[in-house]
Amino acid sequence: MSIISETNRSERVSLPQAPKKIAISECFGPTIQGEGALIGRPTVFVRTGGCDYRCQRCDTLYAVLPEHREEWKPMTAQEVLNEVRQLSQDRPILVTLSGGNPAMQPLEELLDLGHAEGYTFAIETQGSIAQPWFAKLDYLTLSPKAPGMRNPHPTNWERLERCIQYARQSKDGKTPNICLKIVIFDEEDYQYAHGVADRYPEIPLYLQAGNHTPPHLADSIDIQGILGRMDWLIQRVVDDQWFEVTILPQLHTLLWGNKRGV
Numbered sequence: 650m651s652i653i654s655e656t657n658r659s660e661r662v663s664l665p666q667a668p669k670k671i672a673i674s675e676c677f678g679p680t681i682q683g684e685g686a687l688i689g690r691p692t693v694f695v696r697t698g699g700c701d702y703r704c705q706r707c708d709t710l711y712a713v714l715p716e717h718r719e720e721w722k723p724m725t726a727q728e729v730l731n732e733v734r735q736l737s738q739d740r741p742i743l744v745t746l747s748g749g750n751p752a753m754q755p756l757e758e759l760l761d762l763g764h765a766e767g768y769t770f771a772i773e774t775q776g777s778i779a780q781p782w783f784a785k786l787d788y789l790t791l792s793p794k795a796p797g798m799r800n801p802h803p804t805n806w807e808r809l810e811r812c813i814q815y816a817r818q819s820k821d822g823k824t825p826n827i828c829l830k831i832v833i834f835d836e837e838d839y840q841y842a843h844g845v846a847d848r849y850p851e852i853p854l855y856l857q858a859g860n861h862t863p864p865h866l867a868d869s870i871d872i873q874g875i876l877g878r879m880d881w882l883i884q885r886v887v888d889d890q891w892f893e894v895t896i897l898p899q900l901h902t903l904l905w906g907n908k909r910g911v
């Protein structure tokens with residue numbers, strides 16, 4: 650009896666764990682956040698590798714498709730923070746976690762280490778994977794995909810809801826600012842965005858003019874086409890008297906086109 654309980658006790662002793670690795674596609678900046686609620690804010694980007702979605706119009710497929718896996722570097726949270734510190738020259742800055750889907754990665758330790766040094770954290774994710782550590786973020790942007798992004802997975806509304814719930818379950822009473830951001834290409838996307846607004850009337854909603862000429866689909870970017878779409882979108886919203894929504898371009902795309910790492 651005592652031998653069995655001794656054995657059980659020893660089995661329960663946890664061995665030291667190797668630090669979890671984060672798949673990193675690229676870290677860059679400081680630049681400005683080109684999209685959404687924090688548009689124009691200086692930030693460093695940490696882009697993770699791997700995504701559970703396959704949007705045909707994704708502008709960042711090098712951080713999505715498995716054929717790019719060899720280019721992604723497994724890094725510990727401390728290694729990522731060291732790179733961020735180098736980029737920001739040790740000055741606390743907003744760190745934007747994007748991807749791919751950064752919600753696939755073990756990012757809690759990075760949030761803890763970075764917060765201890767005065768960094769703040771925003772994430773860009775599509776709302777398909779919820780993580781308890783969302784509550785530790787400073788900003789959470791959820792970007793469910795309208796049909797125009799040509800993502801073969803239909804929106805899983807329960808999972809999106811879970812992302813919001815997890816973000817609101819903080820232990821210290823502080824919760825992230827949450828916003829929704831939907832890329833719009835056409836009328837069908839516009840109606841999808843209305844549906845999202847009906848579900849979440851209390852969450853700020855941003856409509857982003859879609860880029861139909863991402864790097865893998867066109868040799869050059871069609872800025873006039875993107876601005877034309879934004880013009881149409883503004884007129885559509887005004888005609889509808891939809892006054893609670895915010896319409897934005899991808900500012901970095903207008904400035905620097907499809908250039909990577911800006």
Ligand SMILES: C[S@@+](CC[C@H](N)C(=O)[O-])C[C@H]1O[C@@H](n2cnc3c(N)ncnc32)[C@H](O)[C@@H]1O
Pocket residue numbers: 700706707708709747748749750751773774775791792830832857858859860861862863899
């Ligand atoms: C590349 S994604 C990475 C983060 C996450 N997977 C997501 O989709 O939210 C970052 C943002 O870029 C947007 N995006 C991707 N391709 C785009 C395009 N062709 N035109 C406009 N926005 C695009 C996404 O909708 C998302 O809001």
Ligand SMILES: Nc1nc2[nH]cc(C(=O)O)c2c(=O)[nH]1
Pocket residue numbers: 680681682683684694709747748773901911
């Ligand atoms: N400047 C800049 N702003 C951005 N906002 C979201 C981006 C992303 O790829 O997630 C992005 C990006 O890649 N660059």
Ligand code: SF4
Pocket residue numbers: 700701702703704707708709710713748749750775800
């Ligand atoms: S969810 Fe985001 S990163 Fe993934 S394929 Fe779609 S736009 Fe690209």
Ligand SMILES: [Mg+2]
Pocket residue numbers: 708709
């Ligand atoms: Mg981008």
